[in-house]
Amino acid sequence: EVQLVESGGGLVKPGGSLRLSCAASGFTFSSYSLSWVRQAPGKGLEWVSYISSGSSYIYYADSVKGRFTISRDNAQKSVYLQMNSLRAEDTAVYYCASEDLEKGNAFDIWGQGTMVTVSS
Amino acid sequence: DIVMTQTPLSSPVTLGQPASISCRSSQSLEHSDGNTYLSWLQQRPGQPPRLLIYKISNRFSGVPDRFSGSGAGTDFTLKISRVEAEDVGIYYCMQATQIPYTFGQGTKLEIK
Numbered sequence: 001e002v003q004l005v006e007s008g009g010g011l012v013k014p015g016g017s018l019r020l021s022c023a024a025s026g027f028t029f030s031s032y033s034l035s036w037v038r039q040a041p042g043k044g045l046e047w048v049s050y051i052s053s054g055s056s057y058i059y060y061a062d063s064v065k066g067r068f069t070i071s072r073d074n075a076q077k078s079v080y081l082q083m084n085s086l087r088a089e090d091t092a093v094y095y096c097a098s099e100d101l102e103k104g105n106a107f108d109i110w111g112q113g114t115m116v117t118v119s120s
Numbered sequence: 121d122i123v124m125t126q127t128p129l130s131s132p133v134t135l136g137q138p139a140s141i142s143c144r145s146s147q148s149l150e151h152s153d154g155n156t157y158l159s160w161l162q163q164r165p166g167q168p169p170r171l172l173i174y175k176i177s178n179r180f181s182g183v184p185d186r187f188s189g190s191g192a193g194t195d196f197t198l199k200i201s202r203v204e205a206e207d208v209g210i211y212y213c214m215q216a217t218q219i220p221y222t223f224g225q226g227t228k229l230e231i232k
Contacts, residue, residue, distance in 0.1 A: 106174035
């Protein structure tokens with residue numbers, strides 16, 4: 001079965017850190033770019049970060065640049081999001097999603113998401 | 121950044137009737153490679169988003185043919201020919217032509 005499974009979310013105090021993981025199965029992980037997308041409670045979708053298949057290209061939303069770091073391990077079929085200096089406005093469900101270049105970089109596979117709550 | 125604007129933000133529809141959602145981008149989504157990287161996503165209550173349409177008008181695997189996409193440049197439309205109960209949720213357009221990727225605000229489809 002093709003799937004992405006996120007983990008690592010939880011409750012953290014402002015200024016704290018968390019590391020999210022996304023494990024892939026059922027497809028050739030090393031051939032796909034991936035993104036992290038977040039959704040604050042009751043709000044819409046916000047793209048957070050992108051990493052290309054071979055990690056050559058990495059991009060961040062301005063709202064997280066300098067605080068978040070994306071990485072991947074193709075041998076482990078996993079992508080990670082290291083989140084530092086967390087703020088209340090980072091509270092959201094974080095999804096990882098794979099991008100299919102043949103489908104115009106559309107996000108064709110989504111995980112179930114992991115909740116991050118930043119609160120004192 | 122490319123701003124994506126959806127209308128309407130809420131759409132009450134009678135079962136079996138058509139529905140239409142518009143998405144407008146603040147600049148053309150046609151990439152220098154000639155492709156237009158506009159997709160549509162559906163998010164049912166309590167679920168992660170799901171890809172419906174990619175590159176304006178291509179239905180993703182398993183998506184019913186009552187869903188269709190059209191448009192070009194800066195104006196795009198998602199149509200549902202006959203709304204079914206399982207179509208309730210929030211629909212988002214998304215552009216992947218330029219970083220940062222951006223989404224529309226979402227359109228909530230409800231049954232009257």
